[in-house]
Amino acid sequence: MNFTRLVTITAFVSALVPLCAPAQDAGEPYSTHVSKKWKISDRSRPMAVVVTPGTASTDEQPGRPPSDAIVLFDGKDLSQWVGRHGEPAPWYVGNGYFSTEPGKGDIHTKQSFGDCQLHVEWATPNPPHGKDQDRGNSGIYLMSLYELQVLDSYNSTTYTDGQAGAIYAQFPPLVNVSRPPGQWQTYDVVFHGARYSPDGKILRPASETVLQNGVLVQDNSVLTGPTNYMSRPPYKPGPDKAPLLLQDHDHPVRYRNIWIREIKEPAP
Ligand code: MG
Numbered sequence: 001m002n003f004t005r006l007v008t009i010t011a012f013v014s015a016l017v018p019l020c021a022p023a024q025d026a027g028e029p030y031s032t033h034v035s036k037k038w039k040i041s042d043r044s045r046p047m048a049v050v051v052t053p054g055t056a057s058t059d060e061q062p063g064r065p066p067s068d069a070i071v072l073f074d075g076k077d078l079s080q081w082v083g084r085h086g087e088p089a090p091w092y093v094g095n096g097y098f099s100t101e102p103g104k105g106d107i108h109t110k111q112s113f114g115d116c117q118l119h120v121e122w123a124t125p126n127p128p129h130g131k132d133q134d135r136g137n138s139g140i141y142l143m144s145l146y147e148l149q150v151l152d153s154y155n156s157t158t159y160t161d162g163q164a165g166a167i168y169a170q171f172p173p174l175v176n177v178s179r180p181p182g183q184w185q186t187y188d189v190v191f192h193g194a195r196y197s198p199d200g201k202i203l204r205p206a207s208e209t210v211l212q213n214g215v216l217v218q219d220n221s222v223l224t225g226p227t228n229y230m231s232r233p234p235y236k237p238g239p240d241k242a243p244l245l246l247q248d249h250d251h252p253v254r255y256r257n258i259w260i261r262e263i264k265e266p267a268p
Contacts, residue, residue: 030205032222033171040169040230041159048160048176053213062186062214063119065259072109072244072258073098081107081246091248097123097256100138100248107248108144112241115263118142118189123254124152126182130251132158136181139168139247142191145226146206148218150253153178165217167208168227173217184256185213192263194223196237205235 038045065071072080075096081089083105090104124136136152146167153164153176160166164185165173179185188211195204205225210218224232246255 030202030222032205032224034222034224034232040232041161043159045160045172047157048163048165048173048217051175051177051215053177053179053215062184063121063188063257063259065119065257066261069119069259069261070111072260073256075256078107080109080111082110083107092252094254097254099252099254100246102248102250102252105248106141106245108141108243108245110243112143112239112243113260113262114143114193114239114241115265116142116189116191117261117263118187118191118244119257119259120187120189120255121184121257122150122187123184124150124181125252126180128152128156128181131156133162135251136253137247137249137251138253139249140187140189141227141245141247142189142206142208143193143242144245145242146191146208146223147227147247148187148189148208148210150247152181154180165210165212167210167218167221167223169229170224170227170232171218171221173210173212174219175215175217177212177215177217179213187212188214190263193240194235194238195240196235200237202235202237 078089078093078098083090089107091101091107092099120140128135135156138150139147141147149162149164149166149168151164160172161169164178190209192207194202194206197203206223207220208218209220225235226233
């Protein structure tokens with residue numbers, strides 16, 4: 001092939017590429033894999049397939065903190081946490097765990113975090129009480145914005161993007177690997193926050209990978225923006241770090257062994 005012909009073909013292909021590129025939604029100038037087939041929290045959408053976790057909930061320490069982790073709860077006190085008005089965290093501390101105090105409001109960390117690896121252990125009430133979303137409901141909000149759902153999803157149905165392991169109202173879990181009420185469960189999360197240009201345009205959406213009880217339930221899910229009930233609000237420019245928040249949804253859900261490792265930006 002001579003050079004002139006190669007240049008002509010290259011120019012032709014270059015002209016075609018924008019025509020072939022997938023259209024982007026207005027207000028969503030990035031790719032997420034959120035389903036367009038189902039409505040938000042669509043109750044006709046099939047629930048995640050049930051999988052039995054391989055590790056036993058009786059394992060004493062399924063995720064001991066590594067040496068460089070920031071320990072957010074070591075079984076003793078809530079000194080790393082505060083209530084919604086900055087007061088000492090008003091939740092109950094038991095023997096090696098703490099619990100939501102229904103009606104006392106959300107709590108969040110004193111420290112702010114952005115990109116991170118997070119380990120959390122949680123258990124829903126036993127005996128179980130209520131059904132659907134009114135059954136062992138709490139939540140872990142990365143940067144106080146993005147809820148990883150905590151719910152009793154063991155032999156219990158709800159809308160699939162609201163069950164345990166879901167990024168609430170955006171991504172159902174890949175499988176339902178929930179343990180029975182009262183048994184300890186683990187979340188291991190890799191989270192990357194959104195980035196914005198100085199003029200407020202989004203450069204990178206937030207993304208989240210989650211293992212529940214050692215099984216992948218979110219595979220680098222690219223978020224549409226903050227999570228919310230029955231809507232998907234757009235991103236709003238904000239800081240790279242914000243507190244980690246735990247939701248009070250009026251159910252006494254227990255937590256223990258929470259630690260976090262910040263993911264540093266690579267050196268330029
Ligand atoms: Mg919740």
